[in-house]
Amino acid sequence: MQTVEQTLRALLTEGTQDGTLRPGSKLPTERELVERLAAPRSAIRRALEILERDGVVIRHVGRGTFLTEVAVQQVDGAPADTSPAEIMQVRLLLEPQVATLAARVATQADLDRIGECLAAGGASDDFEGFESWDARLHRAIAKAAHNGLLMNMFDVLNTARALPVWGSLKRRTSSPERRRCYHEEHTAVVDALRDRDPDAAGAAMRAHLQHVSDNLLGRG
Missing domain, CATH: 1.20.120.530 (GntR ligand-binding domain-like)
Structure with a gap:
């Protein structure tokens, strides 16, 4: 069974692949993620903390959580230096x-x-x-x-x-x-x-x- 962190990573990967998420894209709010993933808010926060630690997202107080370039590079796909x-x-x-x-x-x-x-x-x-x-x-x-x-x-x-x-x-x-x-x-x-x-x-x-x-x- 996937953890909340793994489920959230999969969600970000899917968004990156289908073009709905790019570096700088704003992620849904914690409340929206709670509803979408059917997970406790505490688990969502822990997952976001791990993703922030890994450089996948960056969080700005009062503004929200945003995807970084690292997220794109971590997707199992094209090399980061593709022209x-x-x-x-x-x-x-x-x-x-x-x-x-x-x-x-x-x-x-x-x-x-x-x-x-x-x-x-x-x-x-x-x-x-x-x-x-x-x-x-x-x-x-x-x-x-x-x-x-x-x-x-x-x-x-x-x-x-x-x-x-x-x-x-x-x-x-x-x-x-x-x-x-x-x-x-x-x-x-x-x-x-x-x-x-x-x-x-x-x-x-x-x-x-x-x-x-x-x-x-x-x-x-």
Whole structure:
């Protein structure tokens, strides 16, 4: 049986992998963690003390508890020195094939979840909100491929997207116009998935990621 500390670490790892938590993200309050983990407040406090001692979180009196870069580095995934160019090389190799497979095997529930992520991303008018839903959308597409080994590979890739070097570059190159463009490209991918068109889904994902790569690495 997992301890409260282990359960909390697993929660942070999952958040890091699916893009909902990044270095600097504020954690839920102690009261919210008590409800979510069904654990005594004293056990939550002890777990947070251990995580703070290990450098995974930092607590500021009156402000809350925040995730550190150490948390990202401790996730069993991408090396901490992975470059944005390496990330995009792997994304271009992996994600078009993921979209191709998802177009063949996704369930209606998968497509509904993907559609929710797409709509929420399109409604986000700030960098943080769009990036969070962007990560969730790409992960939802990967889950729709229904391949556990492939999902593990994707989560390793997703940990790289939580590295500080990636986040700072994305922020510097982001703009409302580019976010609108990315949303249109996401829509093309999702439309192909809904049409059950593997070739179109793969091509749309490849075109989107190539555009992202060009913008990030100075070729766009």
